[in-house]
Every structure is written in structure tokens, then in C-alpha cells.
Amino acid sequence: MRRVLVVIDSLGYGGAERLLLTTLAHLDRSRFVPVVVALFGPNPLAGPIRDLDIEVVELGLDGPRDLYRAVVEVGRLLRAHGADLVHTHLFASNVAGRLATRGSRPVVTTLHNPDYGREGPGFLGLRRLLDGGSAHLWAPTFLAVSDDVRRDYGSQLGITNIRLHPNFLDVADLRRRLESASRPAERAALGIGPRDFLLLHVGRFHRQKGQDVLLKALAVLAPVAPRLKAVLVGDGPDQPAARTLAHSLGVADRVRFLGTTSEPERLYRAADAFVFPSRYEAFGMALLEAMAAGLPSAVSEVGGITELTTPDTSLRVPPEEPLLLAEAIARLRTDGNLRLRLGEAARSRATRFDAYAAVRALESVYAEA
The missing domain is CATH 3.40.50.2000 (Glycogen Phosphorylase B;)
Structure with missing residues (x-):
């Protein structure tokens, strides 16, 4: 040995x-x-x-x-x-x-x-x-x-x-944990109603991860999507700035900042879509987990994200473009068939990893x- x-x-x-x-x-x-x-x-x-x-x-x-x-x-x-x-x-x-x-x-x-x-x-x-x-x-x-x-x-x-x-990723283990989580219960615990559309982001709060871009996209959609909500998971040096930005954009009531978690599968179960707007990215472990959970996603077309995803698994947009990200999120929110196709393709692709x-x-x- x-x-x-x-x-x-x-x-x-x-x-x-x-x-x-x-x-x-x-x-x-x-x-x-x-x-x-x-x-x-x-x-x-x-x-x-x-x-x-x-x-x-x-x-x-x-x-x-x-x-x-x-x-x-x-x-x-x-x-x-x-x-x-x-x-x-x-x-x-x-x-x-x-x-x-x-x-x-x-x-x-x-x-x-x-x-x-x-x-x-x-x-x-x-x-x-x-x-x-x-x-x-x-x-x-x-x-x-x-x-x-x-x-x-x-x-x-x-x-x-x-x-x-x-x-x-241990795909089978993640899916076992997903099966043990109740979607209605997890959404209720987050204060998310059955008709709300929940975006999930998981990542360290740092300029790299683009949480500011996500918040700006949310502000663009707020007037036409009153039930659009977001949960941001993670910690890091830029979290206070993100909270301040959410308030200044008028979307603080739509966003929950959860800090880190040892049970991300509960959040994948609760979410309707995953958003990963990184300015640059090596790979994206949280994105891989979201794909294995069958979530459709809107992601930046940068770095390792383009190696992990395909146009069949995710809506890909240029980085630092909140308007284009907002358009992708709007498509996910309004097109149930699109969400289903992307989610199924993402779940299948995740098994390669x-x-x-x-x-x-x-x-x-x-x-x-």
C-alpha cells in the first residue's frame, strides 16, 4: 500500500x-x-x-x-x-x-x-x-x-x-439525497410559494462569480415577474456588497442570502432553475451538481463552463451582460417545455462526470x- x-x-x-x-x-x-x-x-x-x-x-x-x-x-x-x-x-x-x-x-x-x-x-x-x-x-x-x-x-x-x-461527482449519492428531500417542504422552509419561480445560485461571493450580474438581471425582470425569487448560497468577501446592491436595485425582498450549507441537495430540490453568471470559471462544481439534479440553467459562456455544459443543457450568454441574462431567465420562467428539455439533457450529461x-x-x- x-x-x-x-x-x-x-x-x-x-x-x-x-x-x-x-x-x-x-x-x-x-x-x-x-x-x-x-x-x-x-x-x-x-x-x-x-x-x-x-x-x-x-x-x-x-x-x-x-x-x-x-x-x-x-x-x-x-x-x-x-x-x-x-x-x-x-x-x-x-x-x-x-x-x-x-x-x-x-x-x-x-x-x-x-x-x-x-x-x-x-x-x-x-x-x-x-x-x-x-x-x-x-x-x-x-x-x-x-x-x-x-x-x-x-x-x-x-x-x-x-x-x-x-x-x-457521486451522481447516484446526490440523487439518493434528492429523493429524500420534499420539494414542497423545502420551498415552504424558504418562504417560496407554489406559484413562485425560484432561481438558485451557489458560489463564493467574489467578483468572479458574478452575483452582481444576477441581481441586476433580477431587477430588469422585477416589473414583469412579480413571483420571481432568488436564493444565493455561499459566503465570501463580496457578500456585504451584494446585499447592499440588492437593496439599491429594489430587489432585496426577492432575494435570500443563505450562507454556506452542508445540504445543497435540499436547495436543488426546491429550485426551478439554476443561474451561474461567472466572469471566468475553472469548471463549476455547483453547476455540475445542479445539472445532476436535473435543473435547467442560465450560465455564462466562459472557460470551463463551456466544457461542462452544451447548448442542449443550458442557456449560455456572454459574461457581464445582465440584459442578456435576464432574457435567458425569462425564457426559463415562461417556457415549461424548454425547462424540461434542458433539465433532462443536463441530468444525462452529468453522468459523464x-x-x-x-x-x-x-x-x-x-x-x-
Whole structure:
């Protein structure tokens, strides 16, 4: 058996973190023994991972500024657990894992975000130096969750040996959980009436995710769609600004901000359509879940979203276009047959991203490393 030290920045409810939980649930434990290290926090998914009888070490470090301590601690844990290889996720963990091993063990790095081609200047210069320098020195095995991410790292850091390994989902498990949720009860709990049309958005509150574009589209439709409502799920630095914008646009009474949730399937069950108006996107785990739940969607035609969706599964519009997004939402609201066709196609396409085959492919990467 090979011992795998899995290093990740934190264990919150983000896409990379939920993907890790799914991976660990399906990993062949007769071949691989994982130990998970979370550099920072908060770590609400540490409990579910421990429930899988997997050790989780929470270092509680103070963000990327504690990178030196992260390198020291990961090195210590490598030796203490006799790890045969390291699998890293997200920037600080990617750098700390490589520097801690210094080539003494194989490193697999999963690239989850287009970190360099879409963000502004400043700290990114130092990030490029640390990320690119450690990558070129010790040449880990790179996996990218989409071609968009693969292109970003290739063009920005000059890394060419990147394999495509798309995000995935335990489709059967999600559908079992959906079946246990009552649509009328979930809608009632949200204050949504039987004749209301409910839009759902799940994502970190950040300019990338385009919650402001969704709110502006909602304001466009408000005069002609009095029963149109929206639930926005997630947290992040831009949530206060989104709340303020909702008030200034006059749609605050139509929008609920729910924070993070450990049971998104209840919301997928309650919703009539999913909206994902990202300005850029690596892949979109929440969108994949919504598709597996059979929800029709209005999405931005950017990045990994175009790899996950097709015109048969989603209404795709250019980013940062609230009027066009409003038109797509209006079509979903008024055309029941369209919603049915898109939802059925989305449910079918989601099965292509099922966990079983994806984790077997990852195990092959581990075995070759």
C-alpha cells in the first residue's frame, strides 16, 4: 500500500474541498492510505472526512503569510507518516508540498483555478514566482480540472505537461439525497410559494462569480415577474456588497442570502432553475451538481463552463451582460417545455462526470508517480 499525504489549504465547502471528500470516499483503501493536512481553516469538512476513518491534521496556520511554517510542518508530517507521495490542492498547499519534499517524493498537483490569467496584479507576482519556481524545480505531475485551467497555467507559467482530469461527482449519492428531500417542504422552509419561480445560485461571493450580474438581471425582470425569487448560497468577501446592491436595485425582498450549507441537495430540490453568471470559471462544481439534479440553467459562456455544459443543457450568454441574462431567465420562467428539455439533457450529461471512473483514473496516476 502507498501512503498519500494530501495537502489542501482548508476544508470548507468550496468545490476543491468537496471534490476531495468525494475522492476519499471512493479511494481504494486496500491500495492507498491517505492522510489529509489542512493548512488553514475553517475546516467544516474535516468531520465528514474523519467519518471515513481517515486522519485529518489541522495545522491552523495564519493564511499564506505562514507559508514558511507550512513548509516545515508538511515536511515533518511527511516523515512522521512515511508518505510515499504527496497530492496538493490550491496555491499555498501546492507550493508548501513541493518545497517540503524537495524532490524526495513524487508530488501530484491538482490545478483547480485559472489563477493567473484572470486576476489582477500585486500579490500574483509573488505567487507566480513561488508557484512557477517550485514547479519547474521539482516537476510534479500536474492535473487540471478543465482545459481552461490547463491553458492558463501553460501560458502564464510555461508548464506544458498537464493532464486533463475533470471534476466529478457521486451522481447516484446526490440523487439518493434528492429523493429524500420534499420539494414542497423545502420551498415552504424558504418562504417560496407554489406559484413562485425560484432561481438558485451557489458560489463564493467574489467578483468572479458574478452575483452582481444576477441581481441586476433580477431587477430588469422585477416589473414583469412579480413571483420571481432568488436564493444565493455561499459566503465570501463580496457578500456585504451584494446585499447592499440588492437593496439599491429594489430587489432585496426577492432575494435570500443563505450562507454556506452542508445540504445543497435540499436547495436543488426546491429550485426551478439554476443561474451561474461567472466572469471566468475553472469548471463549476455547483453547476455540475445542479445539472445532476436535473435543473435547467442560465450560465455564462466562459472557460470551463463551456466544457461542462452544451447548448442542449443550458442557456449560455456572454459574461457581464445582465440584459442578456435576464432574457435567458425569462425564457426559463415562461417556457415549461424548454425547462424540461434542458433539465433532462443536463441530468444525462452529468453522468459523464461520475466519481467511480474518475477516481480509478486518479489511482492510476498515484500508481505511476
